[in-house]
Amino acid sequence: MEKDRIAVSVRGVAKSFGGTRILHDIAVDILEGSVHALVGENGAGKSSLGKIIGGYYTPDEGSVTVLGQPVQHYSPREALGMGVAMIHQELQLVPELTVVQNVFLGRESHRLGVLVKGDLARFEALEKTCAFGLNPLAKVADLRIAERQKVEIMRAIAREAQVIIMDEPTSSLTEDEADRLHEVIRRLTAQGKTVIYVSHFLDHILANCDRVTIMRDGRVVRTDPIAGETKQSLVDSMLGQKSDIMWPDLPPAPPPETPPLVELRDASTDAGLKGVSLMVRPGEIVGLIGLVGSGRTEVARALFGADALSGGEYRIAGELQPRMTIRRAAQQGIGLVPEDRRKQGLVLTQTTRPNVSLATLDAISRGGVLNTGREVARTRRMIEHFGIVPPHVDGEVARYSGGNQQKVLLAKWAVARPRLLILDEPSRGVDIGARQRIHEFIVDMAREGVGILLISSELEEAINLSHRSYLMSEGRIFAEGPSSGLTVESALHRVFLEQNRRSQQKEALAP
Amino acid sequence: MTDTAAKPGLPARRLSAGDILRDYGILIIIVVLIVALSFASDSFLSARNLLNILNQSAPLFIISCALTLVIIGGGFDLSTGAVFGVAAVSAGWIAVNVDPYLAIVAGPMIGLALGTLNGVIITGFNVHSFLVTLATSLVYRGIAILISDGRLIPVRIEEFSWLGRHRIGMVNVAVIVTFAVMLLMMFILNRTKLGRAIFAVGGNEEAAILSGIRTNLVKIFTFAMSGAAAGLAGVITVSRISMAEPQAGSGLEFEAIAAVILGGTSIMGGAGAVWRSMAGVLLIALIGNGFNILNVNPFYKSLTTGVIIVLAVALAATKPRR
Numbered sequence: 001m002e003k004d005r006i007a008v009s010v011r012g013v014a015k016s017f018g019g020t021r022i023l024h025d026i027a028v029d030i031l032e033g034s035v036h037a038l039v040g041e042n043g044a045g046k047s048s049l050g051k052i053i054g055g056y057y058t059p060d061e062g063s064v065t066v067l068g069q070p071v072q073h074y075s076p077r078e079a080l081g082m083g084v085a086m087i088h089q090e091l092q093l094v095p096e097l098t099v100v101q102n103v104f105l106g107r108e109s110h111r112l113g114v115l116v117k118g119d120l121a122r123f124e125a126l127e128k129t130c131a132f133g134l135n136p137l138a139k140v141a142d143l144r145i146a147e148r149q150k151v152e153i154m155r156a157i158a159r160e161a162q163v164i165i166m167d168e169p170t171s172s173l174t175e176d177e178a179d180r181l182h183e184v185i186r187r188l189t190a191q192g193k194t195v196i197y198v199s200h201f202l203d204h205i206l207a208n209c210d211r212v213t214i215m216r217d218g219r220v221v222r223t224d225p226i227a228g229e230t231k232q233s234l235v236d237s238m239l240g241q242k243s244d245i246m247w248p249d250l251p252p253a254p255p256p257e258t259p260p261l262v263e264l265r266d267a268s269t270d271a272g273l274k275g276v277s278l279m280v281r282p283g284e285i286v287g288l289i290g291l292v293g294s295g296r297t298e299v300a301r302a303l304f305g306a307d308a309l310s311g312g313e314y315r316i317a318g319e320l321q322p323r324m325t326i327r328r329a330a331q332q333g334i335g336l337v338p339e340d341r342r343k344q345g346l347v348l349t350q351t352t353r354p355n356v357s358l359a360t361l362d363a364i365s366r367g368g369v370l371n372t373g374r375e376v377a378r379t380r381r382m383i384e385h386f387g388i389v390p391p392h393v394d395g396e397v398a399r400y401s402g403g404n405q406q407k408v409l410l411a412k413w414a415v416a417r418p419r420l421l422i423l424d425e426p427s428r429g430v431d432i433g434a435r436q437r438i439h440e441f442i443v444d445m446a447r448e449g450v451g452i453l454l455i456s457s458e459l460e461e462a463i464n465l466s467h468r469s470y471l472m473s474e475g476r477i478f479a480e481g482p483s484s485g486l487t488v489e490s491a492l493h494r495v496f497l498e499q500n501r502r503s504q505q506k507e508a509l510a511p
Numbered sequence: 512m513t514d515t516a517a518k519p520g521l522p523a524r525r526l527s528a529g530d531i532l533r534d535y536g537i538l539i540i541i542v543v544l545i546v547a548l549s550f551a552s553d554s555f556l557s558a559r560n561l562l563n564i565l566n567q568s569a570p571l572f573i574i575s576c577a578l579t580l581v582i583i584g585g586g587f588d589l590s591t592g593a594v595f596g597v598a599a600v601s602a603g604w605i606a607v608n609v610d611p612y613l614a615i616v617a618g619p620m621i622g623l624a625l626g627t628l629n630g631v632i633i634t635g636f637n638v639h640s641f642l643v644t645l646a647t648s649l650v651y652r653g654i655a656i657l658i659s660d661g662r663l664i665p666v667r668i669e670e671f672s673w674l675g676r677h678r679i680g681m682v683n684v685a686v687i688v689t690f691a692v693m694l695l696m697m698f699i700l701n702r703t704k705l706g707r708a709i710f711a712v713g714g715n716e717e718a719a720i721l722s723g724i725r726t727n728l729v730k731i732f733t734f735a736m737s738g739a740a741a742g743l744a745g746v747i748t749v750s751r752i753s754m755a756e757p758q759a760g761s762g763l764e765f766e767a768i769a770a771v772i773l774g775g776t777s778i779m780g781g782a783g784a785v786w787r788s789m790a791g792v793l794l795i796a797l798i799g800n801g802f803n804i805l806n807v808n809p810f811y812k813s814l815t816t817g818v819i820i821v822l823a824v825a826l827a828a829t830k831p832r833r
Contacts, residue, residue: 306721326721327723329723330722330723343715343717344717344721345718345721346715347711347781348715349710349713349715349777350711350781354710358719358722358724359722359723361708362704365703368703368704368705369702370702370703370704370706372702412722
């Protein structure tokens with residue numbers, strides 16, 4: 001295979017939205033059969049560039065050439081016709097249909113429009129390339145995110161896509177699943193297909209991509225082979241200045257004799273917790289480490305009263321909580337920053353101010369009547385405190401970037417002054433600047449005596465930002481200890497070891 | 512601290528001409544219609560005619576105001592016409608057989624109770640409000656028929672009919688009541704905790720739950736308000752026409768929903784305003800009045816109103832969703 005043929009060539013491309021220019025004079029060549037990374041902070045323009053190549057946006061200026069053909073009136077449909085498929089961050093599948101129906105959606109085997117047999121055979125043929133091991137007759141709604149992503153990839157291959165754009169493909173995957181995705185990517189490129197890989201995860205990029213284009217403020221900073229790059233060199237180019245991924249200093253851990261703020265003892269839930277015991281002390285940051293699906297979110301839900309305990313005990317400040325509800329949890333000062341901020345956290349039809357106030361309406365009202373003056377002043381303080389941009393009290397949150405949306409959500413709990421704050425993936429999908437601000441916030445809250453339970457798929461974050469951590473697997477906690485004794489590698493190693501041990505046990509039990 | 516999001520990727524937050532047309536288009540249409548009608552007819556732009564329009568539509572105004580709360584809260588109320596009917600015949604019966612003042616109070620109270628029942632069923636069984644109110648509208652209409660025994664109830668009692676017929680100075684009592692309801696609904700929606708909660712429940716129920724808001728109570732409240740308003744509207748109508756009939760208010764639920772949507776309140780919930788619904792009712796009323804004044808064949812009235820609603824909704828749908 002020739003290595004130097006150009007699959008996609010972007011020349012002088014510019015794009016504006018509503019008077020704001022988001023891409024300036026972009027020039028990138030993407031080599032055929034390579035994995036090409038697009039990196040940059042949120043708002044740097046990497047997703048927009050991906051969407052231009054994928055046909056979702058039409059450039060205002062410049063040209064795009066795909067596999068030697070210049071592109072004019074371009075739409076996702078025409079892009080697909082030219083061999084370019086895009087796999088979105090939010091997957092676009094029909095949940096009520098089966099895997100095979102989704103893979104061949106719009107391309108079913110048919111005779112005069114009447115469906116005929118044959119899709120399953122075509123699926124088997126595809127499976128030879130992909131080796132995903134998906135059940136073609138499973139309903140997509142029942143699949144996990146990683147598996148749904150595989151369905152999307154199969155769909156792209158079924159349409160004979162030569163260039164596949166993946167927007168944040170690993171953001172909802174566990175490390176293990178991400179590894180498997182990367183294997184698939186390697187198989188695809190070995191067959192001469194080209195992958196454009198848009199991501200925040202620098203480790204994944206360094207390990208799996210051939211070349212990288214770094215973007216900043218809507219411009220290309222540089223395009224280089226990945227070989228000479230380090231995390232630091234990428235970050236430096238993304239930020240435009242020397243900077244480190246800095247972990248803020250943690251406040252001193254509360255002494256071990258401090259009575260716990262919340263405590264689960266041998267707690268089980270129908271959602272999948274099996275005899276979990278854990279505690280968080282005031283002013284302590286506790287990390288929950290485990291793969292997606294290991295029960296981390298379920299611990300959060302149990303503590304927040306969203307799932308009732310089917311066994312075991314839950315105590316808040318020593319007091320037994322026999323029938324916990326979300327409302328009771330909120331009343332006792334437990335806050336939750338949920339995993340999916342758009343679906344579970346923000347009211348996108350509303351502006352910044354009501355979003356910040358939502359959990360603390362009592363504090364700014366008397367007899368049910370809001371004190372708007374106090375509310376505006378308080379919101380303004382929060383906007384300043386977190387550096388929320390744009391700094392409008394009644395800004396349209398729906399149009400904010402991920403990082404700023406997350407800051408609005410954190411502001412909601414900062415004004416609430418909770419006793420325990422549960423953070424589920426607090427820095428997912430936000431840029432480095434916002435991430436550092438979020439980290440500072442976590443540490444500040446702990447310093448003020450708030451107990452914090454931190455859940456993060458980025459092990460580095462969970463380890464470096466916590467005093468103590470619990471390791472989880474399959475709904476159980478299998479180890480606990482000070483986070484200073486952990487590294488990403490050692491934690492991962494132990495998680496995988498535990499997984500193996502348990503699956504061997506299961507096998508041993510099976511007849 | 513780098514705040515990258517300040518820079519590209521974020522659309523400018525300026526109001527374009529398109530945004531203004533979308534957000535305030537209904538007002539522009541109303542102004543245009545008023546100007547056109549006042550040129551077309553000398554009698555249109557008189558205080559008497561304008562007050563008359565308001566007075567005639569007072570029941571629809573009242574229902575639409577309260578319905579706005581339901582729709583912003585992510586709900587749907589198809590039972591307002593039937594609640595109107597129950598309140599009408601109950602008030603008529605009470606006015607004749609018990610006490611006319613009690614009848615005036617009883618109408619909205621009965622509406623409040625029926626609306627609350629809607630809310631309790633919706634939240635208790637977790638069924639979509641569309642289905643529940645569709646069913647209860649049949650039940651309530653049946654109750655109205657049972658109460659009146661299927662007959663008209665004539666109510667010619669001065670202590671009762673002042674509500675629908677009297678004026679204070681130039682202004683009809685019904686118009687004053689309408690404005691009171693409007694101000695109350697605006698106050699609830701914009702100035703109270705409850706109003707915030709209604710927006711949050713309609714905009715993102717899960718976020719509201721996770722913020723510790725009792726979303727079920729909030730929903731029940733909106734349906735209770737809608738019911739009370741329908742009851743009040745029923746009493747005003749009976750008092751005006753001196754007659755209570757079990758089929759009173761049929762179809763009113765659709766007119767009210769049309770007015771709310773026409774005003775620009777989102778059918779998806781989470782966004783909207785009481786003034787919008789008022790504007791929606793006013794537009795529908797102006798179209799009707801225009802037909803009368805200009806002596807146009809009234810057969811075209813329904814068609815015209817329908818076309819305008821489709822246009823207004825289509826215009827609102829051009830708003831980019833995020």
